[in-house]
Amino acid sequence: MRFTTDLSVWWLLPWLLISIIGGIWFYRNVSWWKELASLFHWTLVSLRSAVLFILGLLLIGLIFEAVDYRVEKPLIIALSDNSSSLLNYKDSASVKKQVNALRSKLKTELGEDYEWMEMTVGNTPKFGGSVDFSESVSQLSSAFEKINSEYFNRNIGAIVFISDGKFNSGSNPVYAAERIDLTPVFTVGVGDTVKKRDQFVKNVATNDITFLGNKFPVEVDVEGVKMGKGTSTVSILRDGQQLSSQQVKYTDGVRDFQHVSFLLDADKVGFQTYSVVISKAGNEYNYANNTRTFYVEVIDSRSKVLILAGAPHPDVAAWKQVLELDENLEIETILLKDWKKDLTKTDLVIWHEPGIGFDASVQQLLEDKKIPVLYTVGPNTSSAVIQKINIGISATSANGQTDDVQGGVNTGFQQFEISDAVKNMIESGPPLKSKFGKINTSGGLEVLANQRLGSIRKTDPLIFFTKRGQIKVGVVYGEGIWRWKMNEFVRTGGQEGFLEFVNKMSQYLLVKQNTSRLRVNFPKRFTKDEDVIVNANYYNQSLEPVSDAQIRLEVRNEKGKLSKVGFGVAGKQYAAALGKLPPGIYKWKAIATRNGQTEVKSGVFVVEDMELEDLDTYADHQLMRQIARSTGGKFFELKNANGVLKAIQGRDDITTVSYREATFKDLADLKWLFFLLLICLALEWFLRRWFGAY
Secondary structure: OEEEOOOOHHHHHHHHHHHHHHHHHHHOOOHHHHOOOHHHHHHHHHHHHHHHHHHHHHHOOOEEEEEEEEEEOOEEEEEEEOEHHHHOOOOHHHHHHHHHHHHHHHHHHHHHHOEEEEEEEOOOEEEOOOOOOOEOOOOHHHHHHHHHHHOOOOOEEEEEEEEOOOOOOOOOHHHHHHOOOOOOEEEEEOOOOOOOOEEEEEEEEEOOEEEOOOEEEEEEEEEEEOOOOEEEEEEEEEOOEEEEEEEEEEOOOOEEEEEEEEEEEOOOOEEEEEEEEEOOOOOOOOOHHHEEEEEEEEEOOOEEEEEEEOOOOHHHHHHHHHHOOOOOEEEEEEEHHHOOOOOOOEEEEEEEOOOOOOOHHHHHHHHHHOOOEEEEOOOOOOHHHHHHOOOOEEEOOOOOOEEEEEEEEOOOOOOOOOOHHHHHHHHHOOOEEEEOOOEEEOOOOEEEEEEEEOOEEEEEEEEEEEEEOOEEEEEEOOEOOHHHHHHHHHHHOOOHHHHHHHHHHHHHHHOOOOOOOEEEEOOOEEEOOOOEEEEEEEEOOOOOEEOOOEEEEEEEOOOOOEEEEEOEEEOOEEEEEEEOOOOEEEEEEEEEEEOOEEEEEEEEEEEEOOOHHHOOOOOOHHHHHHHHHHHOOOEEEHHHOOHHHHHHHOOOOOOOEEEEEEEEEEHHHOHHHHHHHHHHHHHHHHHHHHOOOO
């Protein structure tokens, strides 16, 4: 035990002397003390001196170090590859039995001198668990990474790694194994390393999502083993129909890698199932890996914009020219008098000068259909019409007088960001022609730009947004916006600001606010080895999450088979588990009921078949040897795996480690010292009372 103090321990000697003198000094003038027998005489002095000394001992800040030794046995981790590729070899029937026998033997014969830990890896690393070779992914590096993070600074004696050396996810396991310092990895190679005649689709890369009417690329990697010098045909099929094909040429004859690119048309909406197929060659070892299935979701994201005008006007052409540059917008331009009042699939209406030939039924139709509208209110729109179109303002004008007003950007506008180019375009643009008179607002306006007369900024809005219920409405209070476009081109040689201005306004109005009470979080892609889990929320009228709704989920596969499951409550959230599903395309519908009201959500998801483990038909023992060599371990084939035991027991560096652990405590933390002080004080008090002192 070692002591340390804030002051030198030599100060205890003079303090001891001071404590004794203090004890004597305290009793020097006490008459009854002088009359006591010598034993009691010095007992009282000693008790008083001991109290003073203990108090000084505590004040000096004495800290002592307590040392303990912890013994840690060497940890042996048996890491087994649990992927299905270990069953791809001719001796696969006995592999499982041999691996389990090896793990059992090592655990038994290593005995009490070692600590034993079992681990498997496939899709993810797991401690414990049985070896059944059922997992569809080999992510070998993740196991070494997990060991390194969870057993850092532990006495890991060795890792026994049992695998065929094939991995198809994650990084190279060699680098992950090397990062576990001072730990040898003894590798046990499973499977046949003899390469067989085979060709297979090594990888398919494409977009998960594409848009209707576009073309999308498909990149295919093909590998040929012992195929000789020749050609094969790579085709892409959909619903059994060949869409495209190309030939690959094998030149090496022993091991060839070929890359093929396709460009396909997205001509159907929804999840589309495609297959990459390599034509079969004679005497291939495995034909199953000649085909690879992939899925692409084709969505129709085009929004329809209807531009209505009471009469032809350059503003209409300016809106149309900019909006047509967006491939995801469908633009229709029509005069109000020629329109058939058809709003099918219409997402936004731009109504130029509603006062020309105003039809109240058109306004009512827009409100009933809850379609966002962008109004251009010019001098031809009367105050009465402004009142009827319900845009959050009222206007007064005298005898149809007009006013020329410029724009001044409102720096407090926060509905969307605008660049300096837009600000300069608005503030440098020619005046718009608007109605003369005062504008009265009803509140709730989001003003992008106010009216400006030269350097004088008015409070009247020029460009603003409001809402009718949950529907967004935009207003440009003046005509002649086409001049802004021309002016910017003259000033800058481009139209960047005007293009952004039109696109930002239209996109803001097109984005719909989600007011549905039922929200379902349903991922669109799973693999066949993933558990399909769905989360949902239900909101009351105040959009607060509640948990008293009844929600059920219906899932229908491609053959029409229907499955139903209820959502369970987890706090304020709902969850439904469907487990693992076979590969294919599924349609789902969630139905929520609360207080007699029903909400329905629906969609589509896909379960992908990822048969990565069937691609290669030979083991990679070279990788296993490299892991063993780079970590100071040794490689064994499964048939000679009993040598692992002798290799571990023969290593001098795989041994029990003793750790020295020191703890520091303040003397004031010792309870016995407190009780000693208390006993001294209590005993002195008792003796003083016994001898009649008060």
